[in-house]
Amino acid sequence: MIVVGISYIIFIIISYISYKYVYVPYKENSKVLKLFAKGYTIQGIFDQNTFLSPEIEELTKKFKEVIQGKELITASKKQAEYLALQNQINPHFLYNTLEGIRGETLNAGLDSVAQMTEALETFFRYTISNVENLVSLEDELCNIENYYIIQQYRFGERVNLKIDINREDEEKILKYKIPKLTLQPIVENAIYHGIEKKITNGNIIIKIEATKNRMIITISDDGSGIEEDLLKKLNKKLNIISFDNININNRKKGGIALVNVNRRIKLLFGEEYGILIYSRVNAGTDVEITLPLIEGF
Structure with a gap:
């Protein structure tokens, strides 16, 4: 026993x-x-x-x-450079801009032609040079404003842009660093995949908030929205880090794809940062970008 x-x-x-x-x-x-x-x-x-x-x-x-190690950072930089050069300046955007210049020239609006050409030149210079660097939020927003000036020549008052930032902390927030070419591709998607499909005017709001450790940027539009099934697929892709090499023959419309912007953020800062999309059909889309707070220097 x-x-x-x-x-x-x-x-x-x-x-x-x-x-x-x-x-x-x-x-x-x-x-x-x-x-x-x-x-x-x-x-x-x-x-x-x-x-x-x-x-x-x-x-x-x-x-x-x-x-x-350096391998991942190097890959991220090469990805950013390649995407900026190959995908950012897409024919759809470039041809419509040049058509706007031609139309203004025919109407002998020399002042407006000069303004549009200057905005276009500034936009391309910002887009192509030193794409691997972090830049201040202020520089990114200036690039958005240039991009908006260019789009106004095509859409006129059909597209309205507003930047919403806490005025008390504005000076400090604008100095925080973010990856270059983070905002413009998302604004471009909002215009071409959301507002352009509307019959009435559309609005884009860039709201910037800073918590103790994070910056949250929400780009909202009141465009056509995204169907539920497609939205789920997009968010699923955004939750996955892919280490696949960039396909040099892959030319996507609408600038740098959201998935690629999100991938770069996650590679640089970690999985807890990145992009999440909220949307309803015929109600609009919110793209939320979460980034660490990086002090300017």
Whole structure:
């Protein structure tokens, strides 16, 4: 009887140890690795406190070094450069702008032609040069205003732009750094995929808020909105970090794709930052960008 009792106690102890130090770590590792395989999480692998073997732990440490190394930053910079040069200046935008210049010239509106040409020149210069750098929010907003001037020659009063920022903290907020060419592609999408489809006038509002640790920029339009199924697919893509190389033959309309802007933000700052889209058909779209607060220097 005593032997049976001791055996039972030993069985319970072995079961507990097996559960705590084998089964639980296995389930945790399995869950994180499955999510990683689907592209949803990277940081979770690094946060693991238990590993099934020293070899797996060593492999994870090595992988973290690669992820945080120069290879990823270099890839991000090359991606930004390539996207800016190949996708940003798309034919749809360029041809309509040149057509606007031609029409103004025919009407002998020399002052307005000069203004439009200056805005176009400033926009291209900002877009193409030093695309890998972080820039001040103020510079990004100036680029948006230039872009808006250009679009007014095509859409006139059909498109209205407003920038909403807390006046008390405006000077400080405008000095925070963000990745270059973050806002313009989203404003472009709002115009061409939202407001252009409307019969009536449309509005775009860029709202900027700063918390203790984050900057939240929301670009809202009252355009045609996005259907629910497509919205779910877009947000799913935005939740996944893809390490695929850029296809040099992939030319997307509407400037730099939202997915690529989001990917760059996540690669530079981490998975907790990026883009999320809210939308309703015939009601408009909100694109929320979350960034860390980076002081100007």
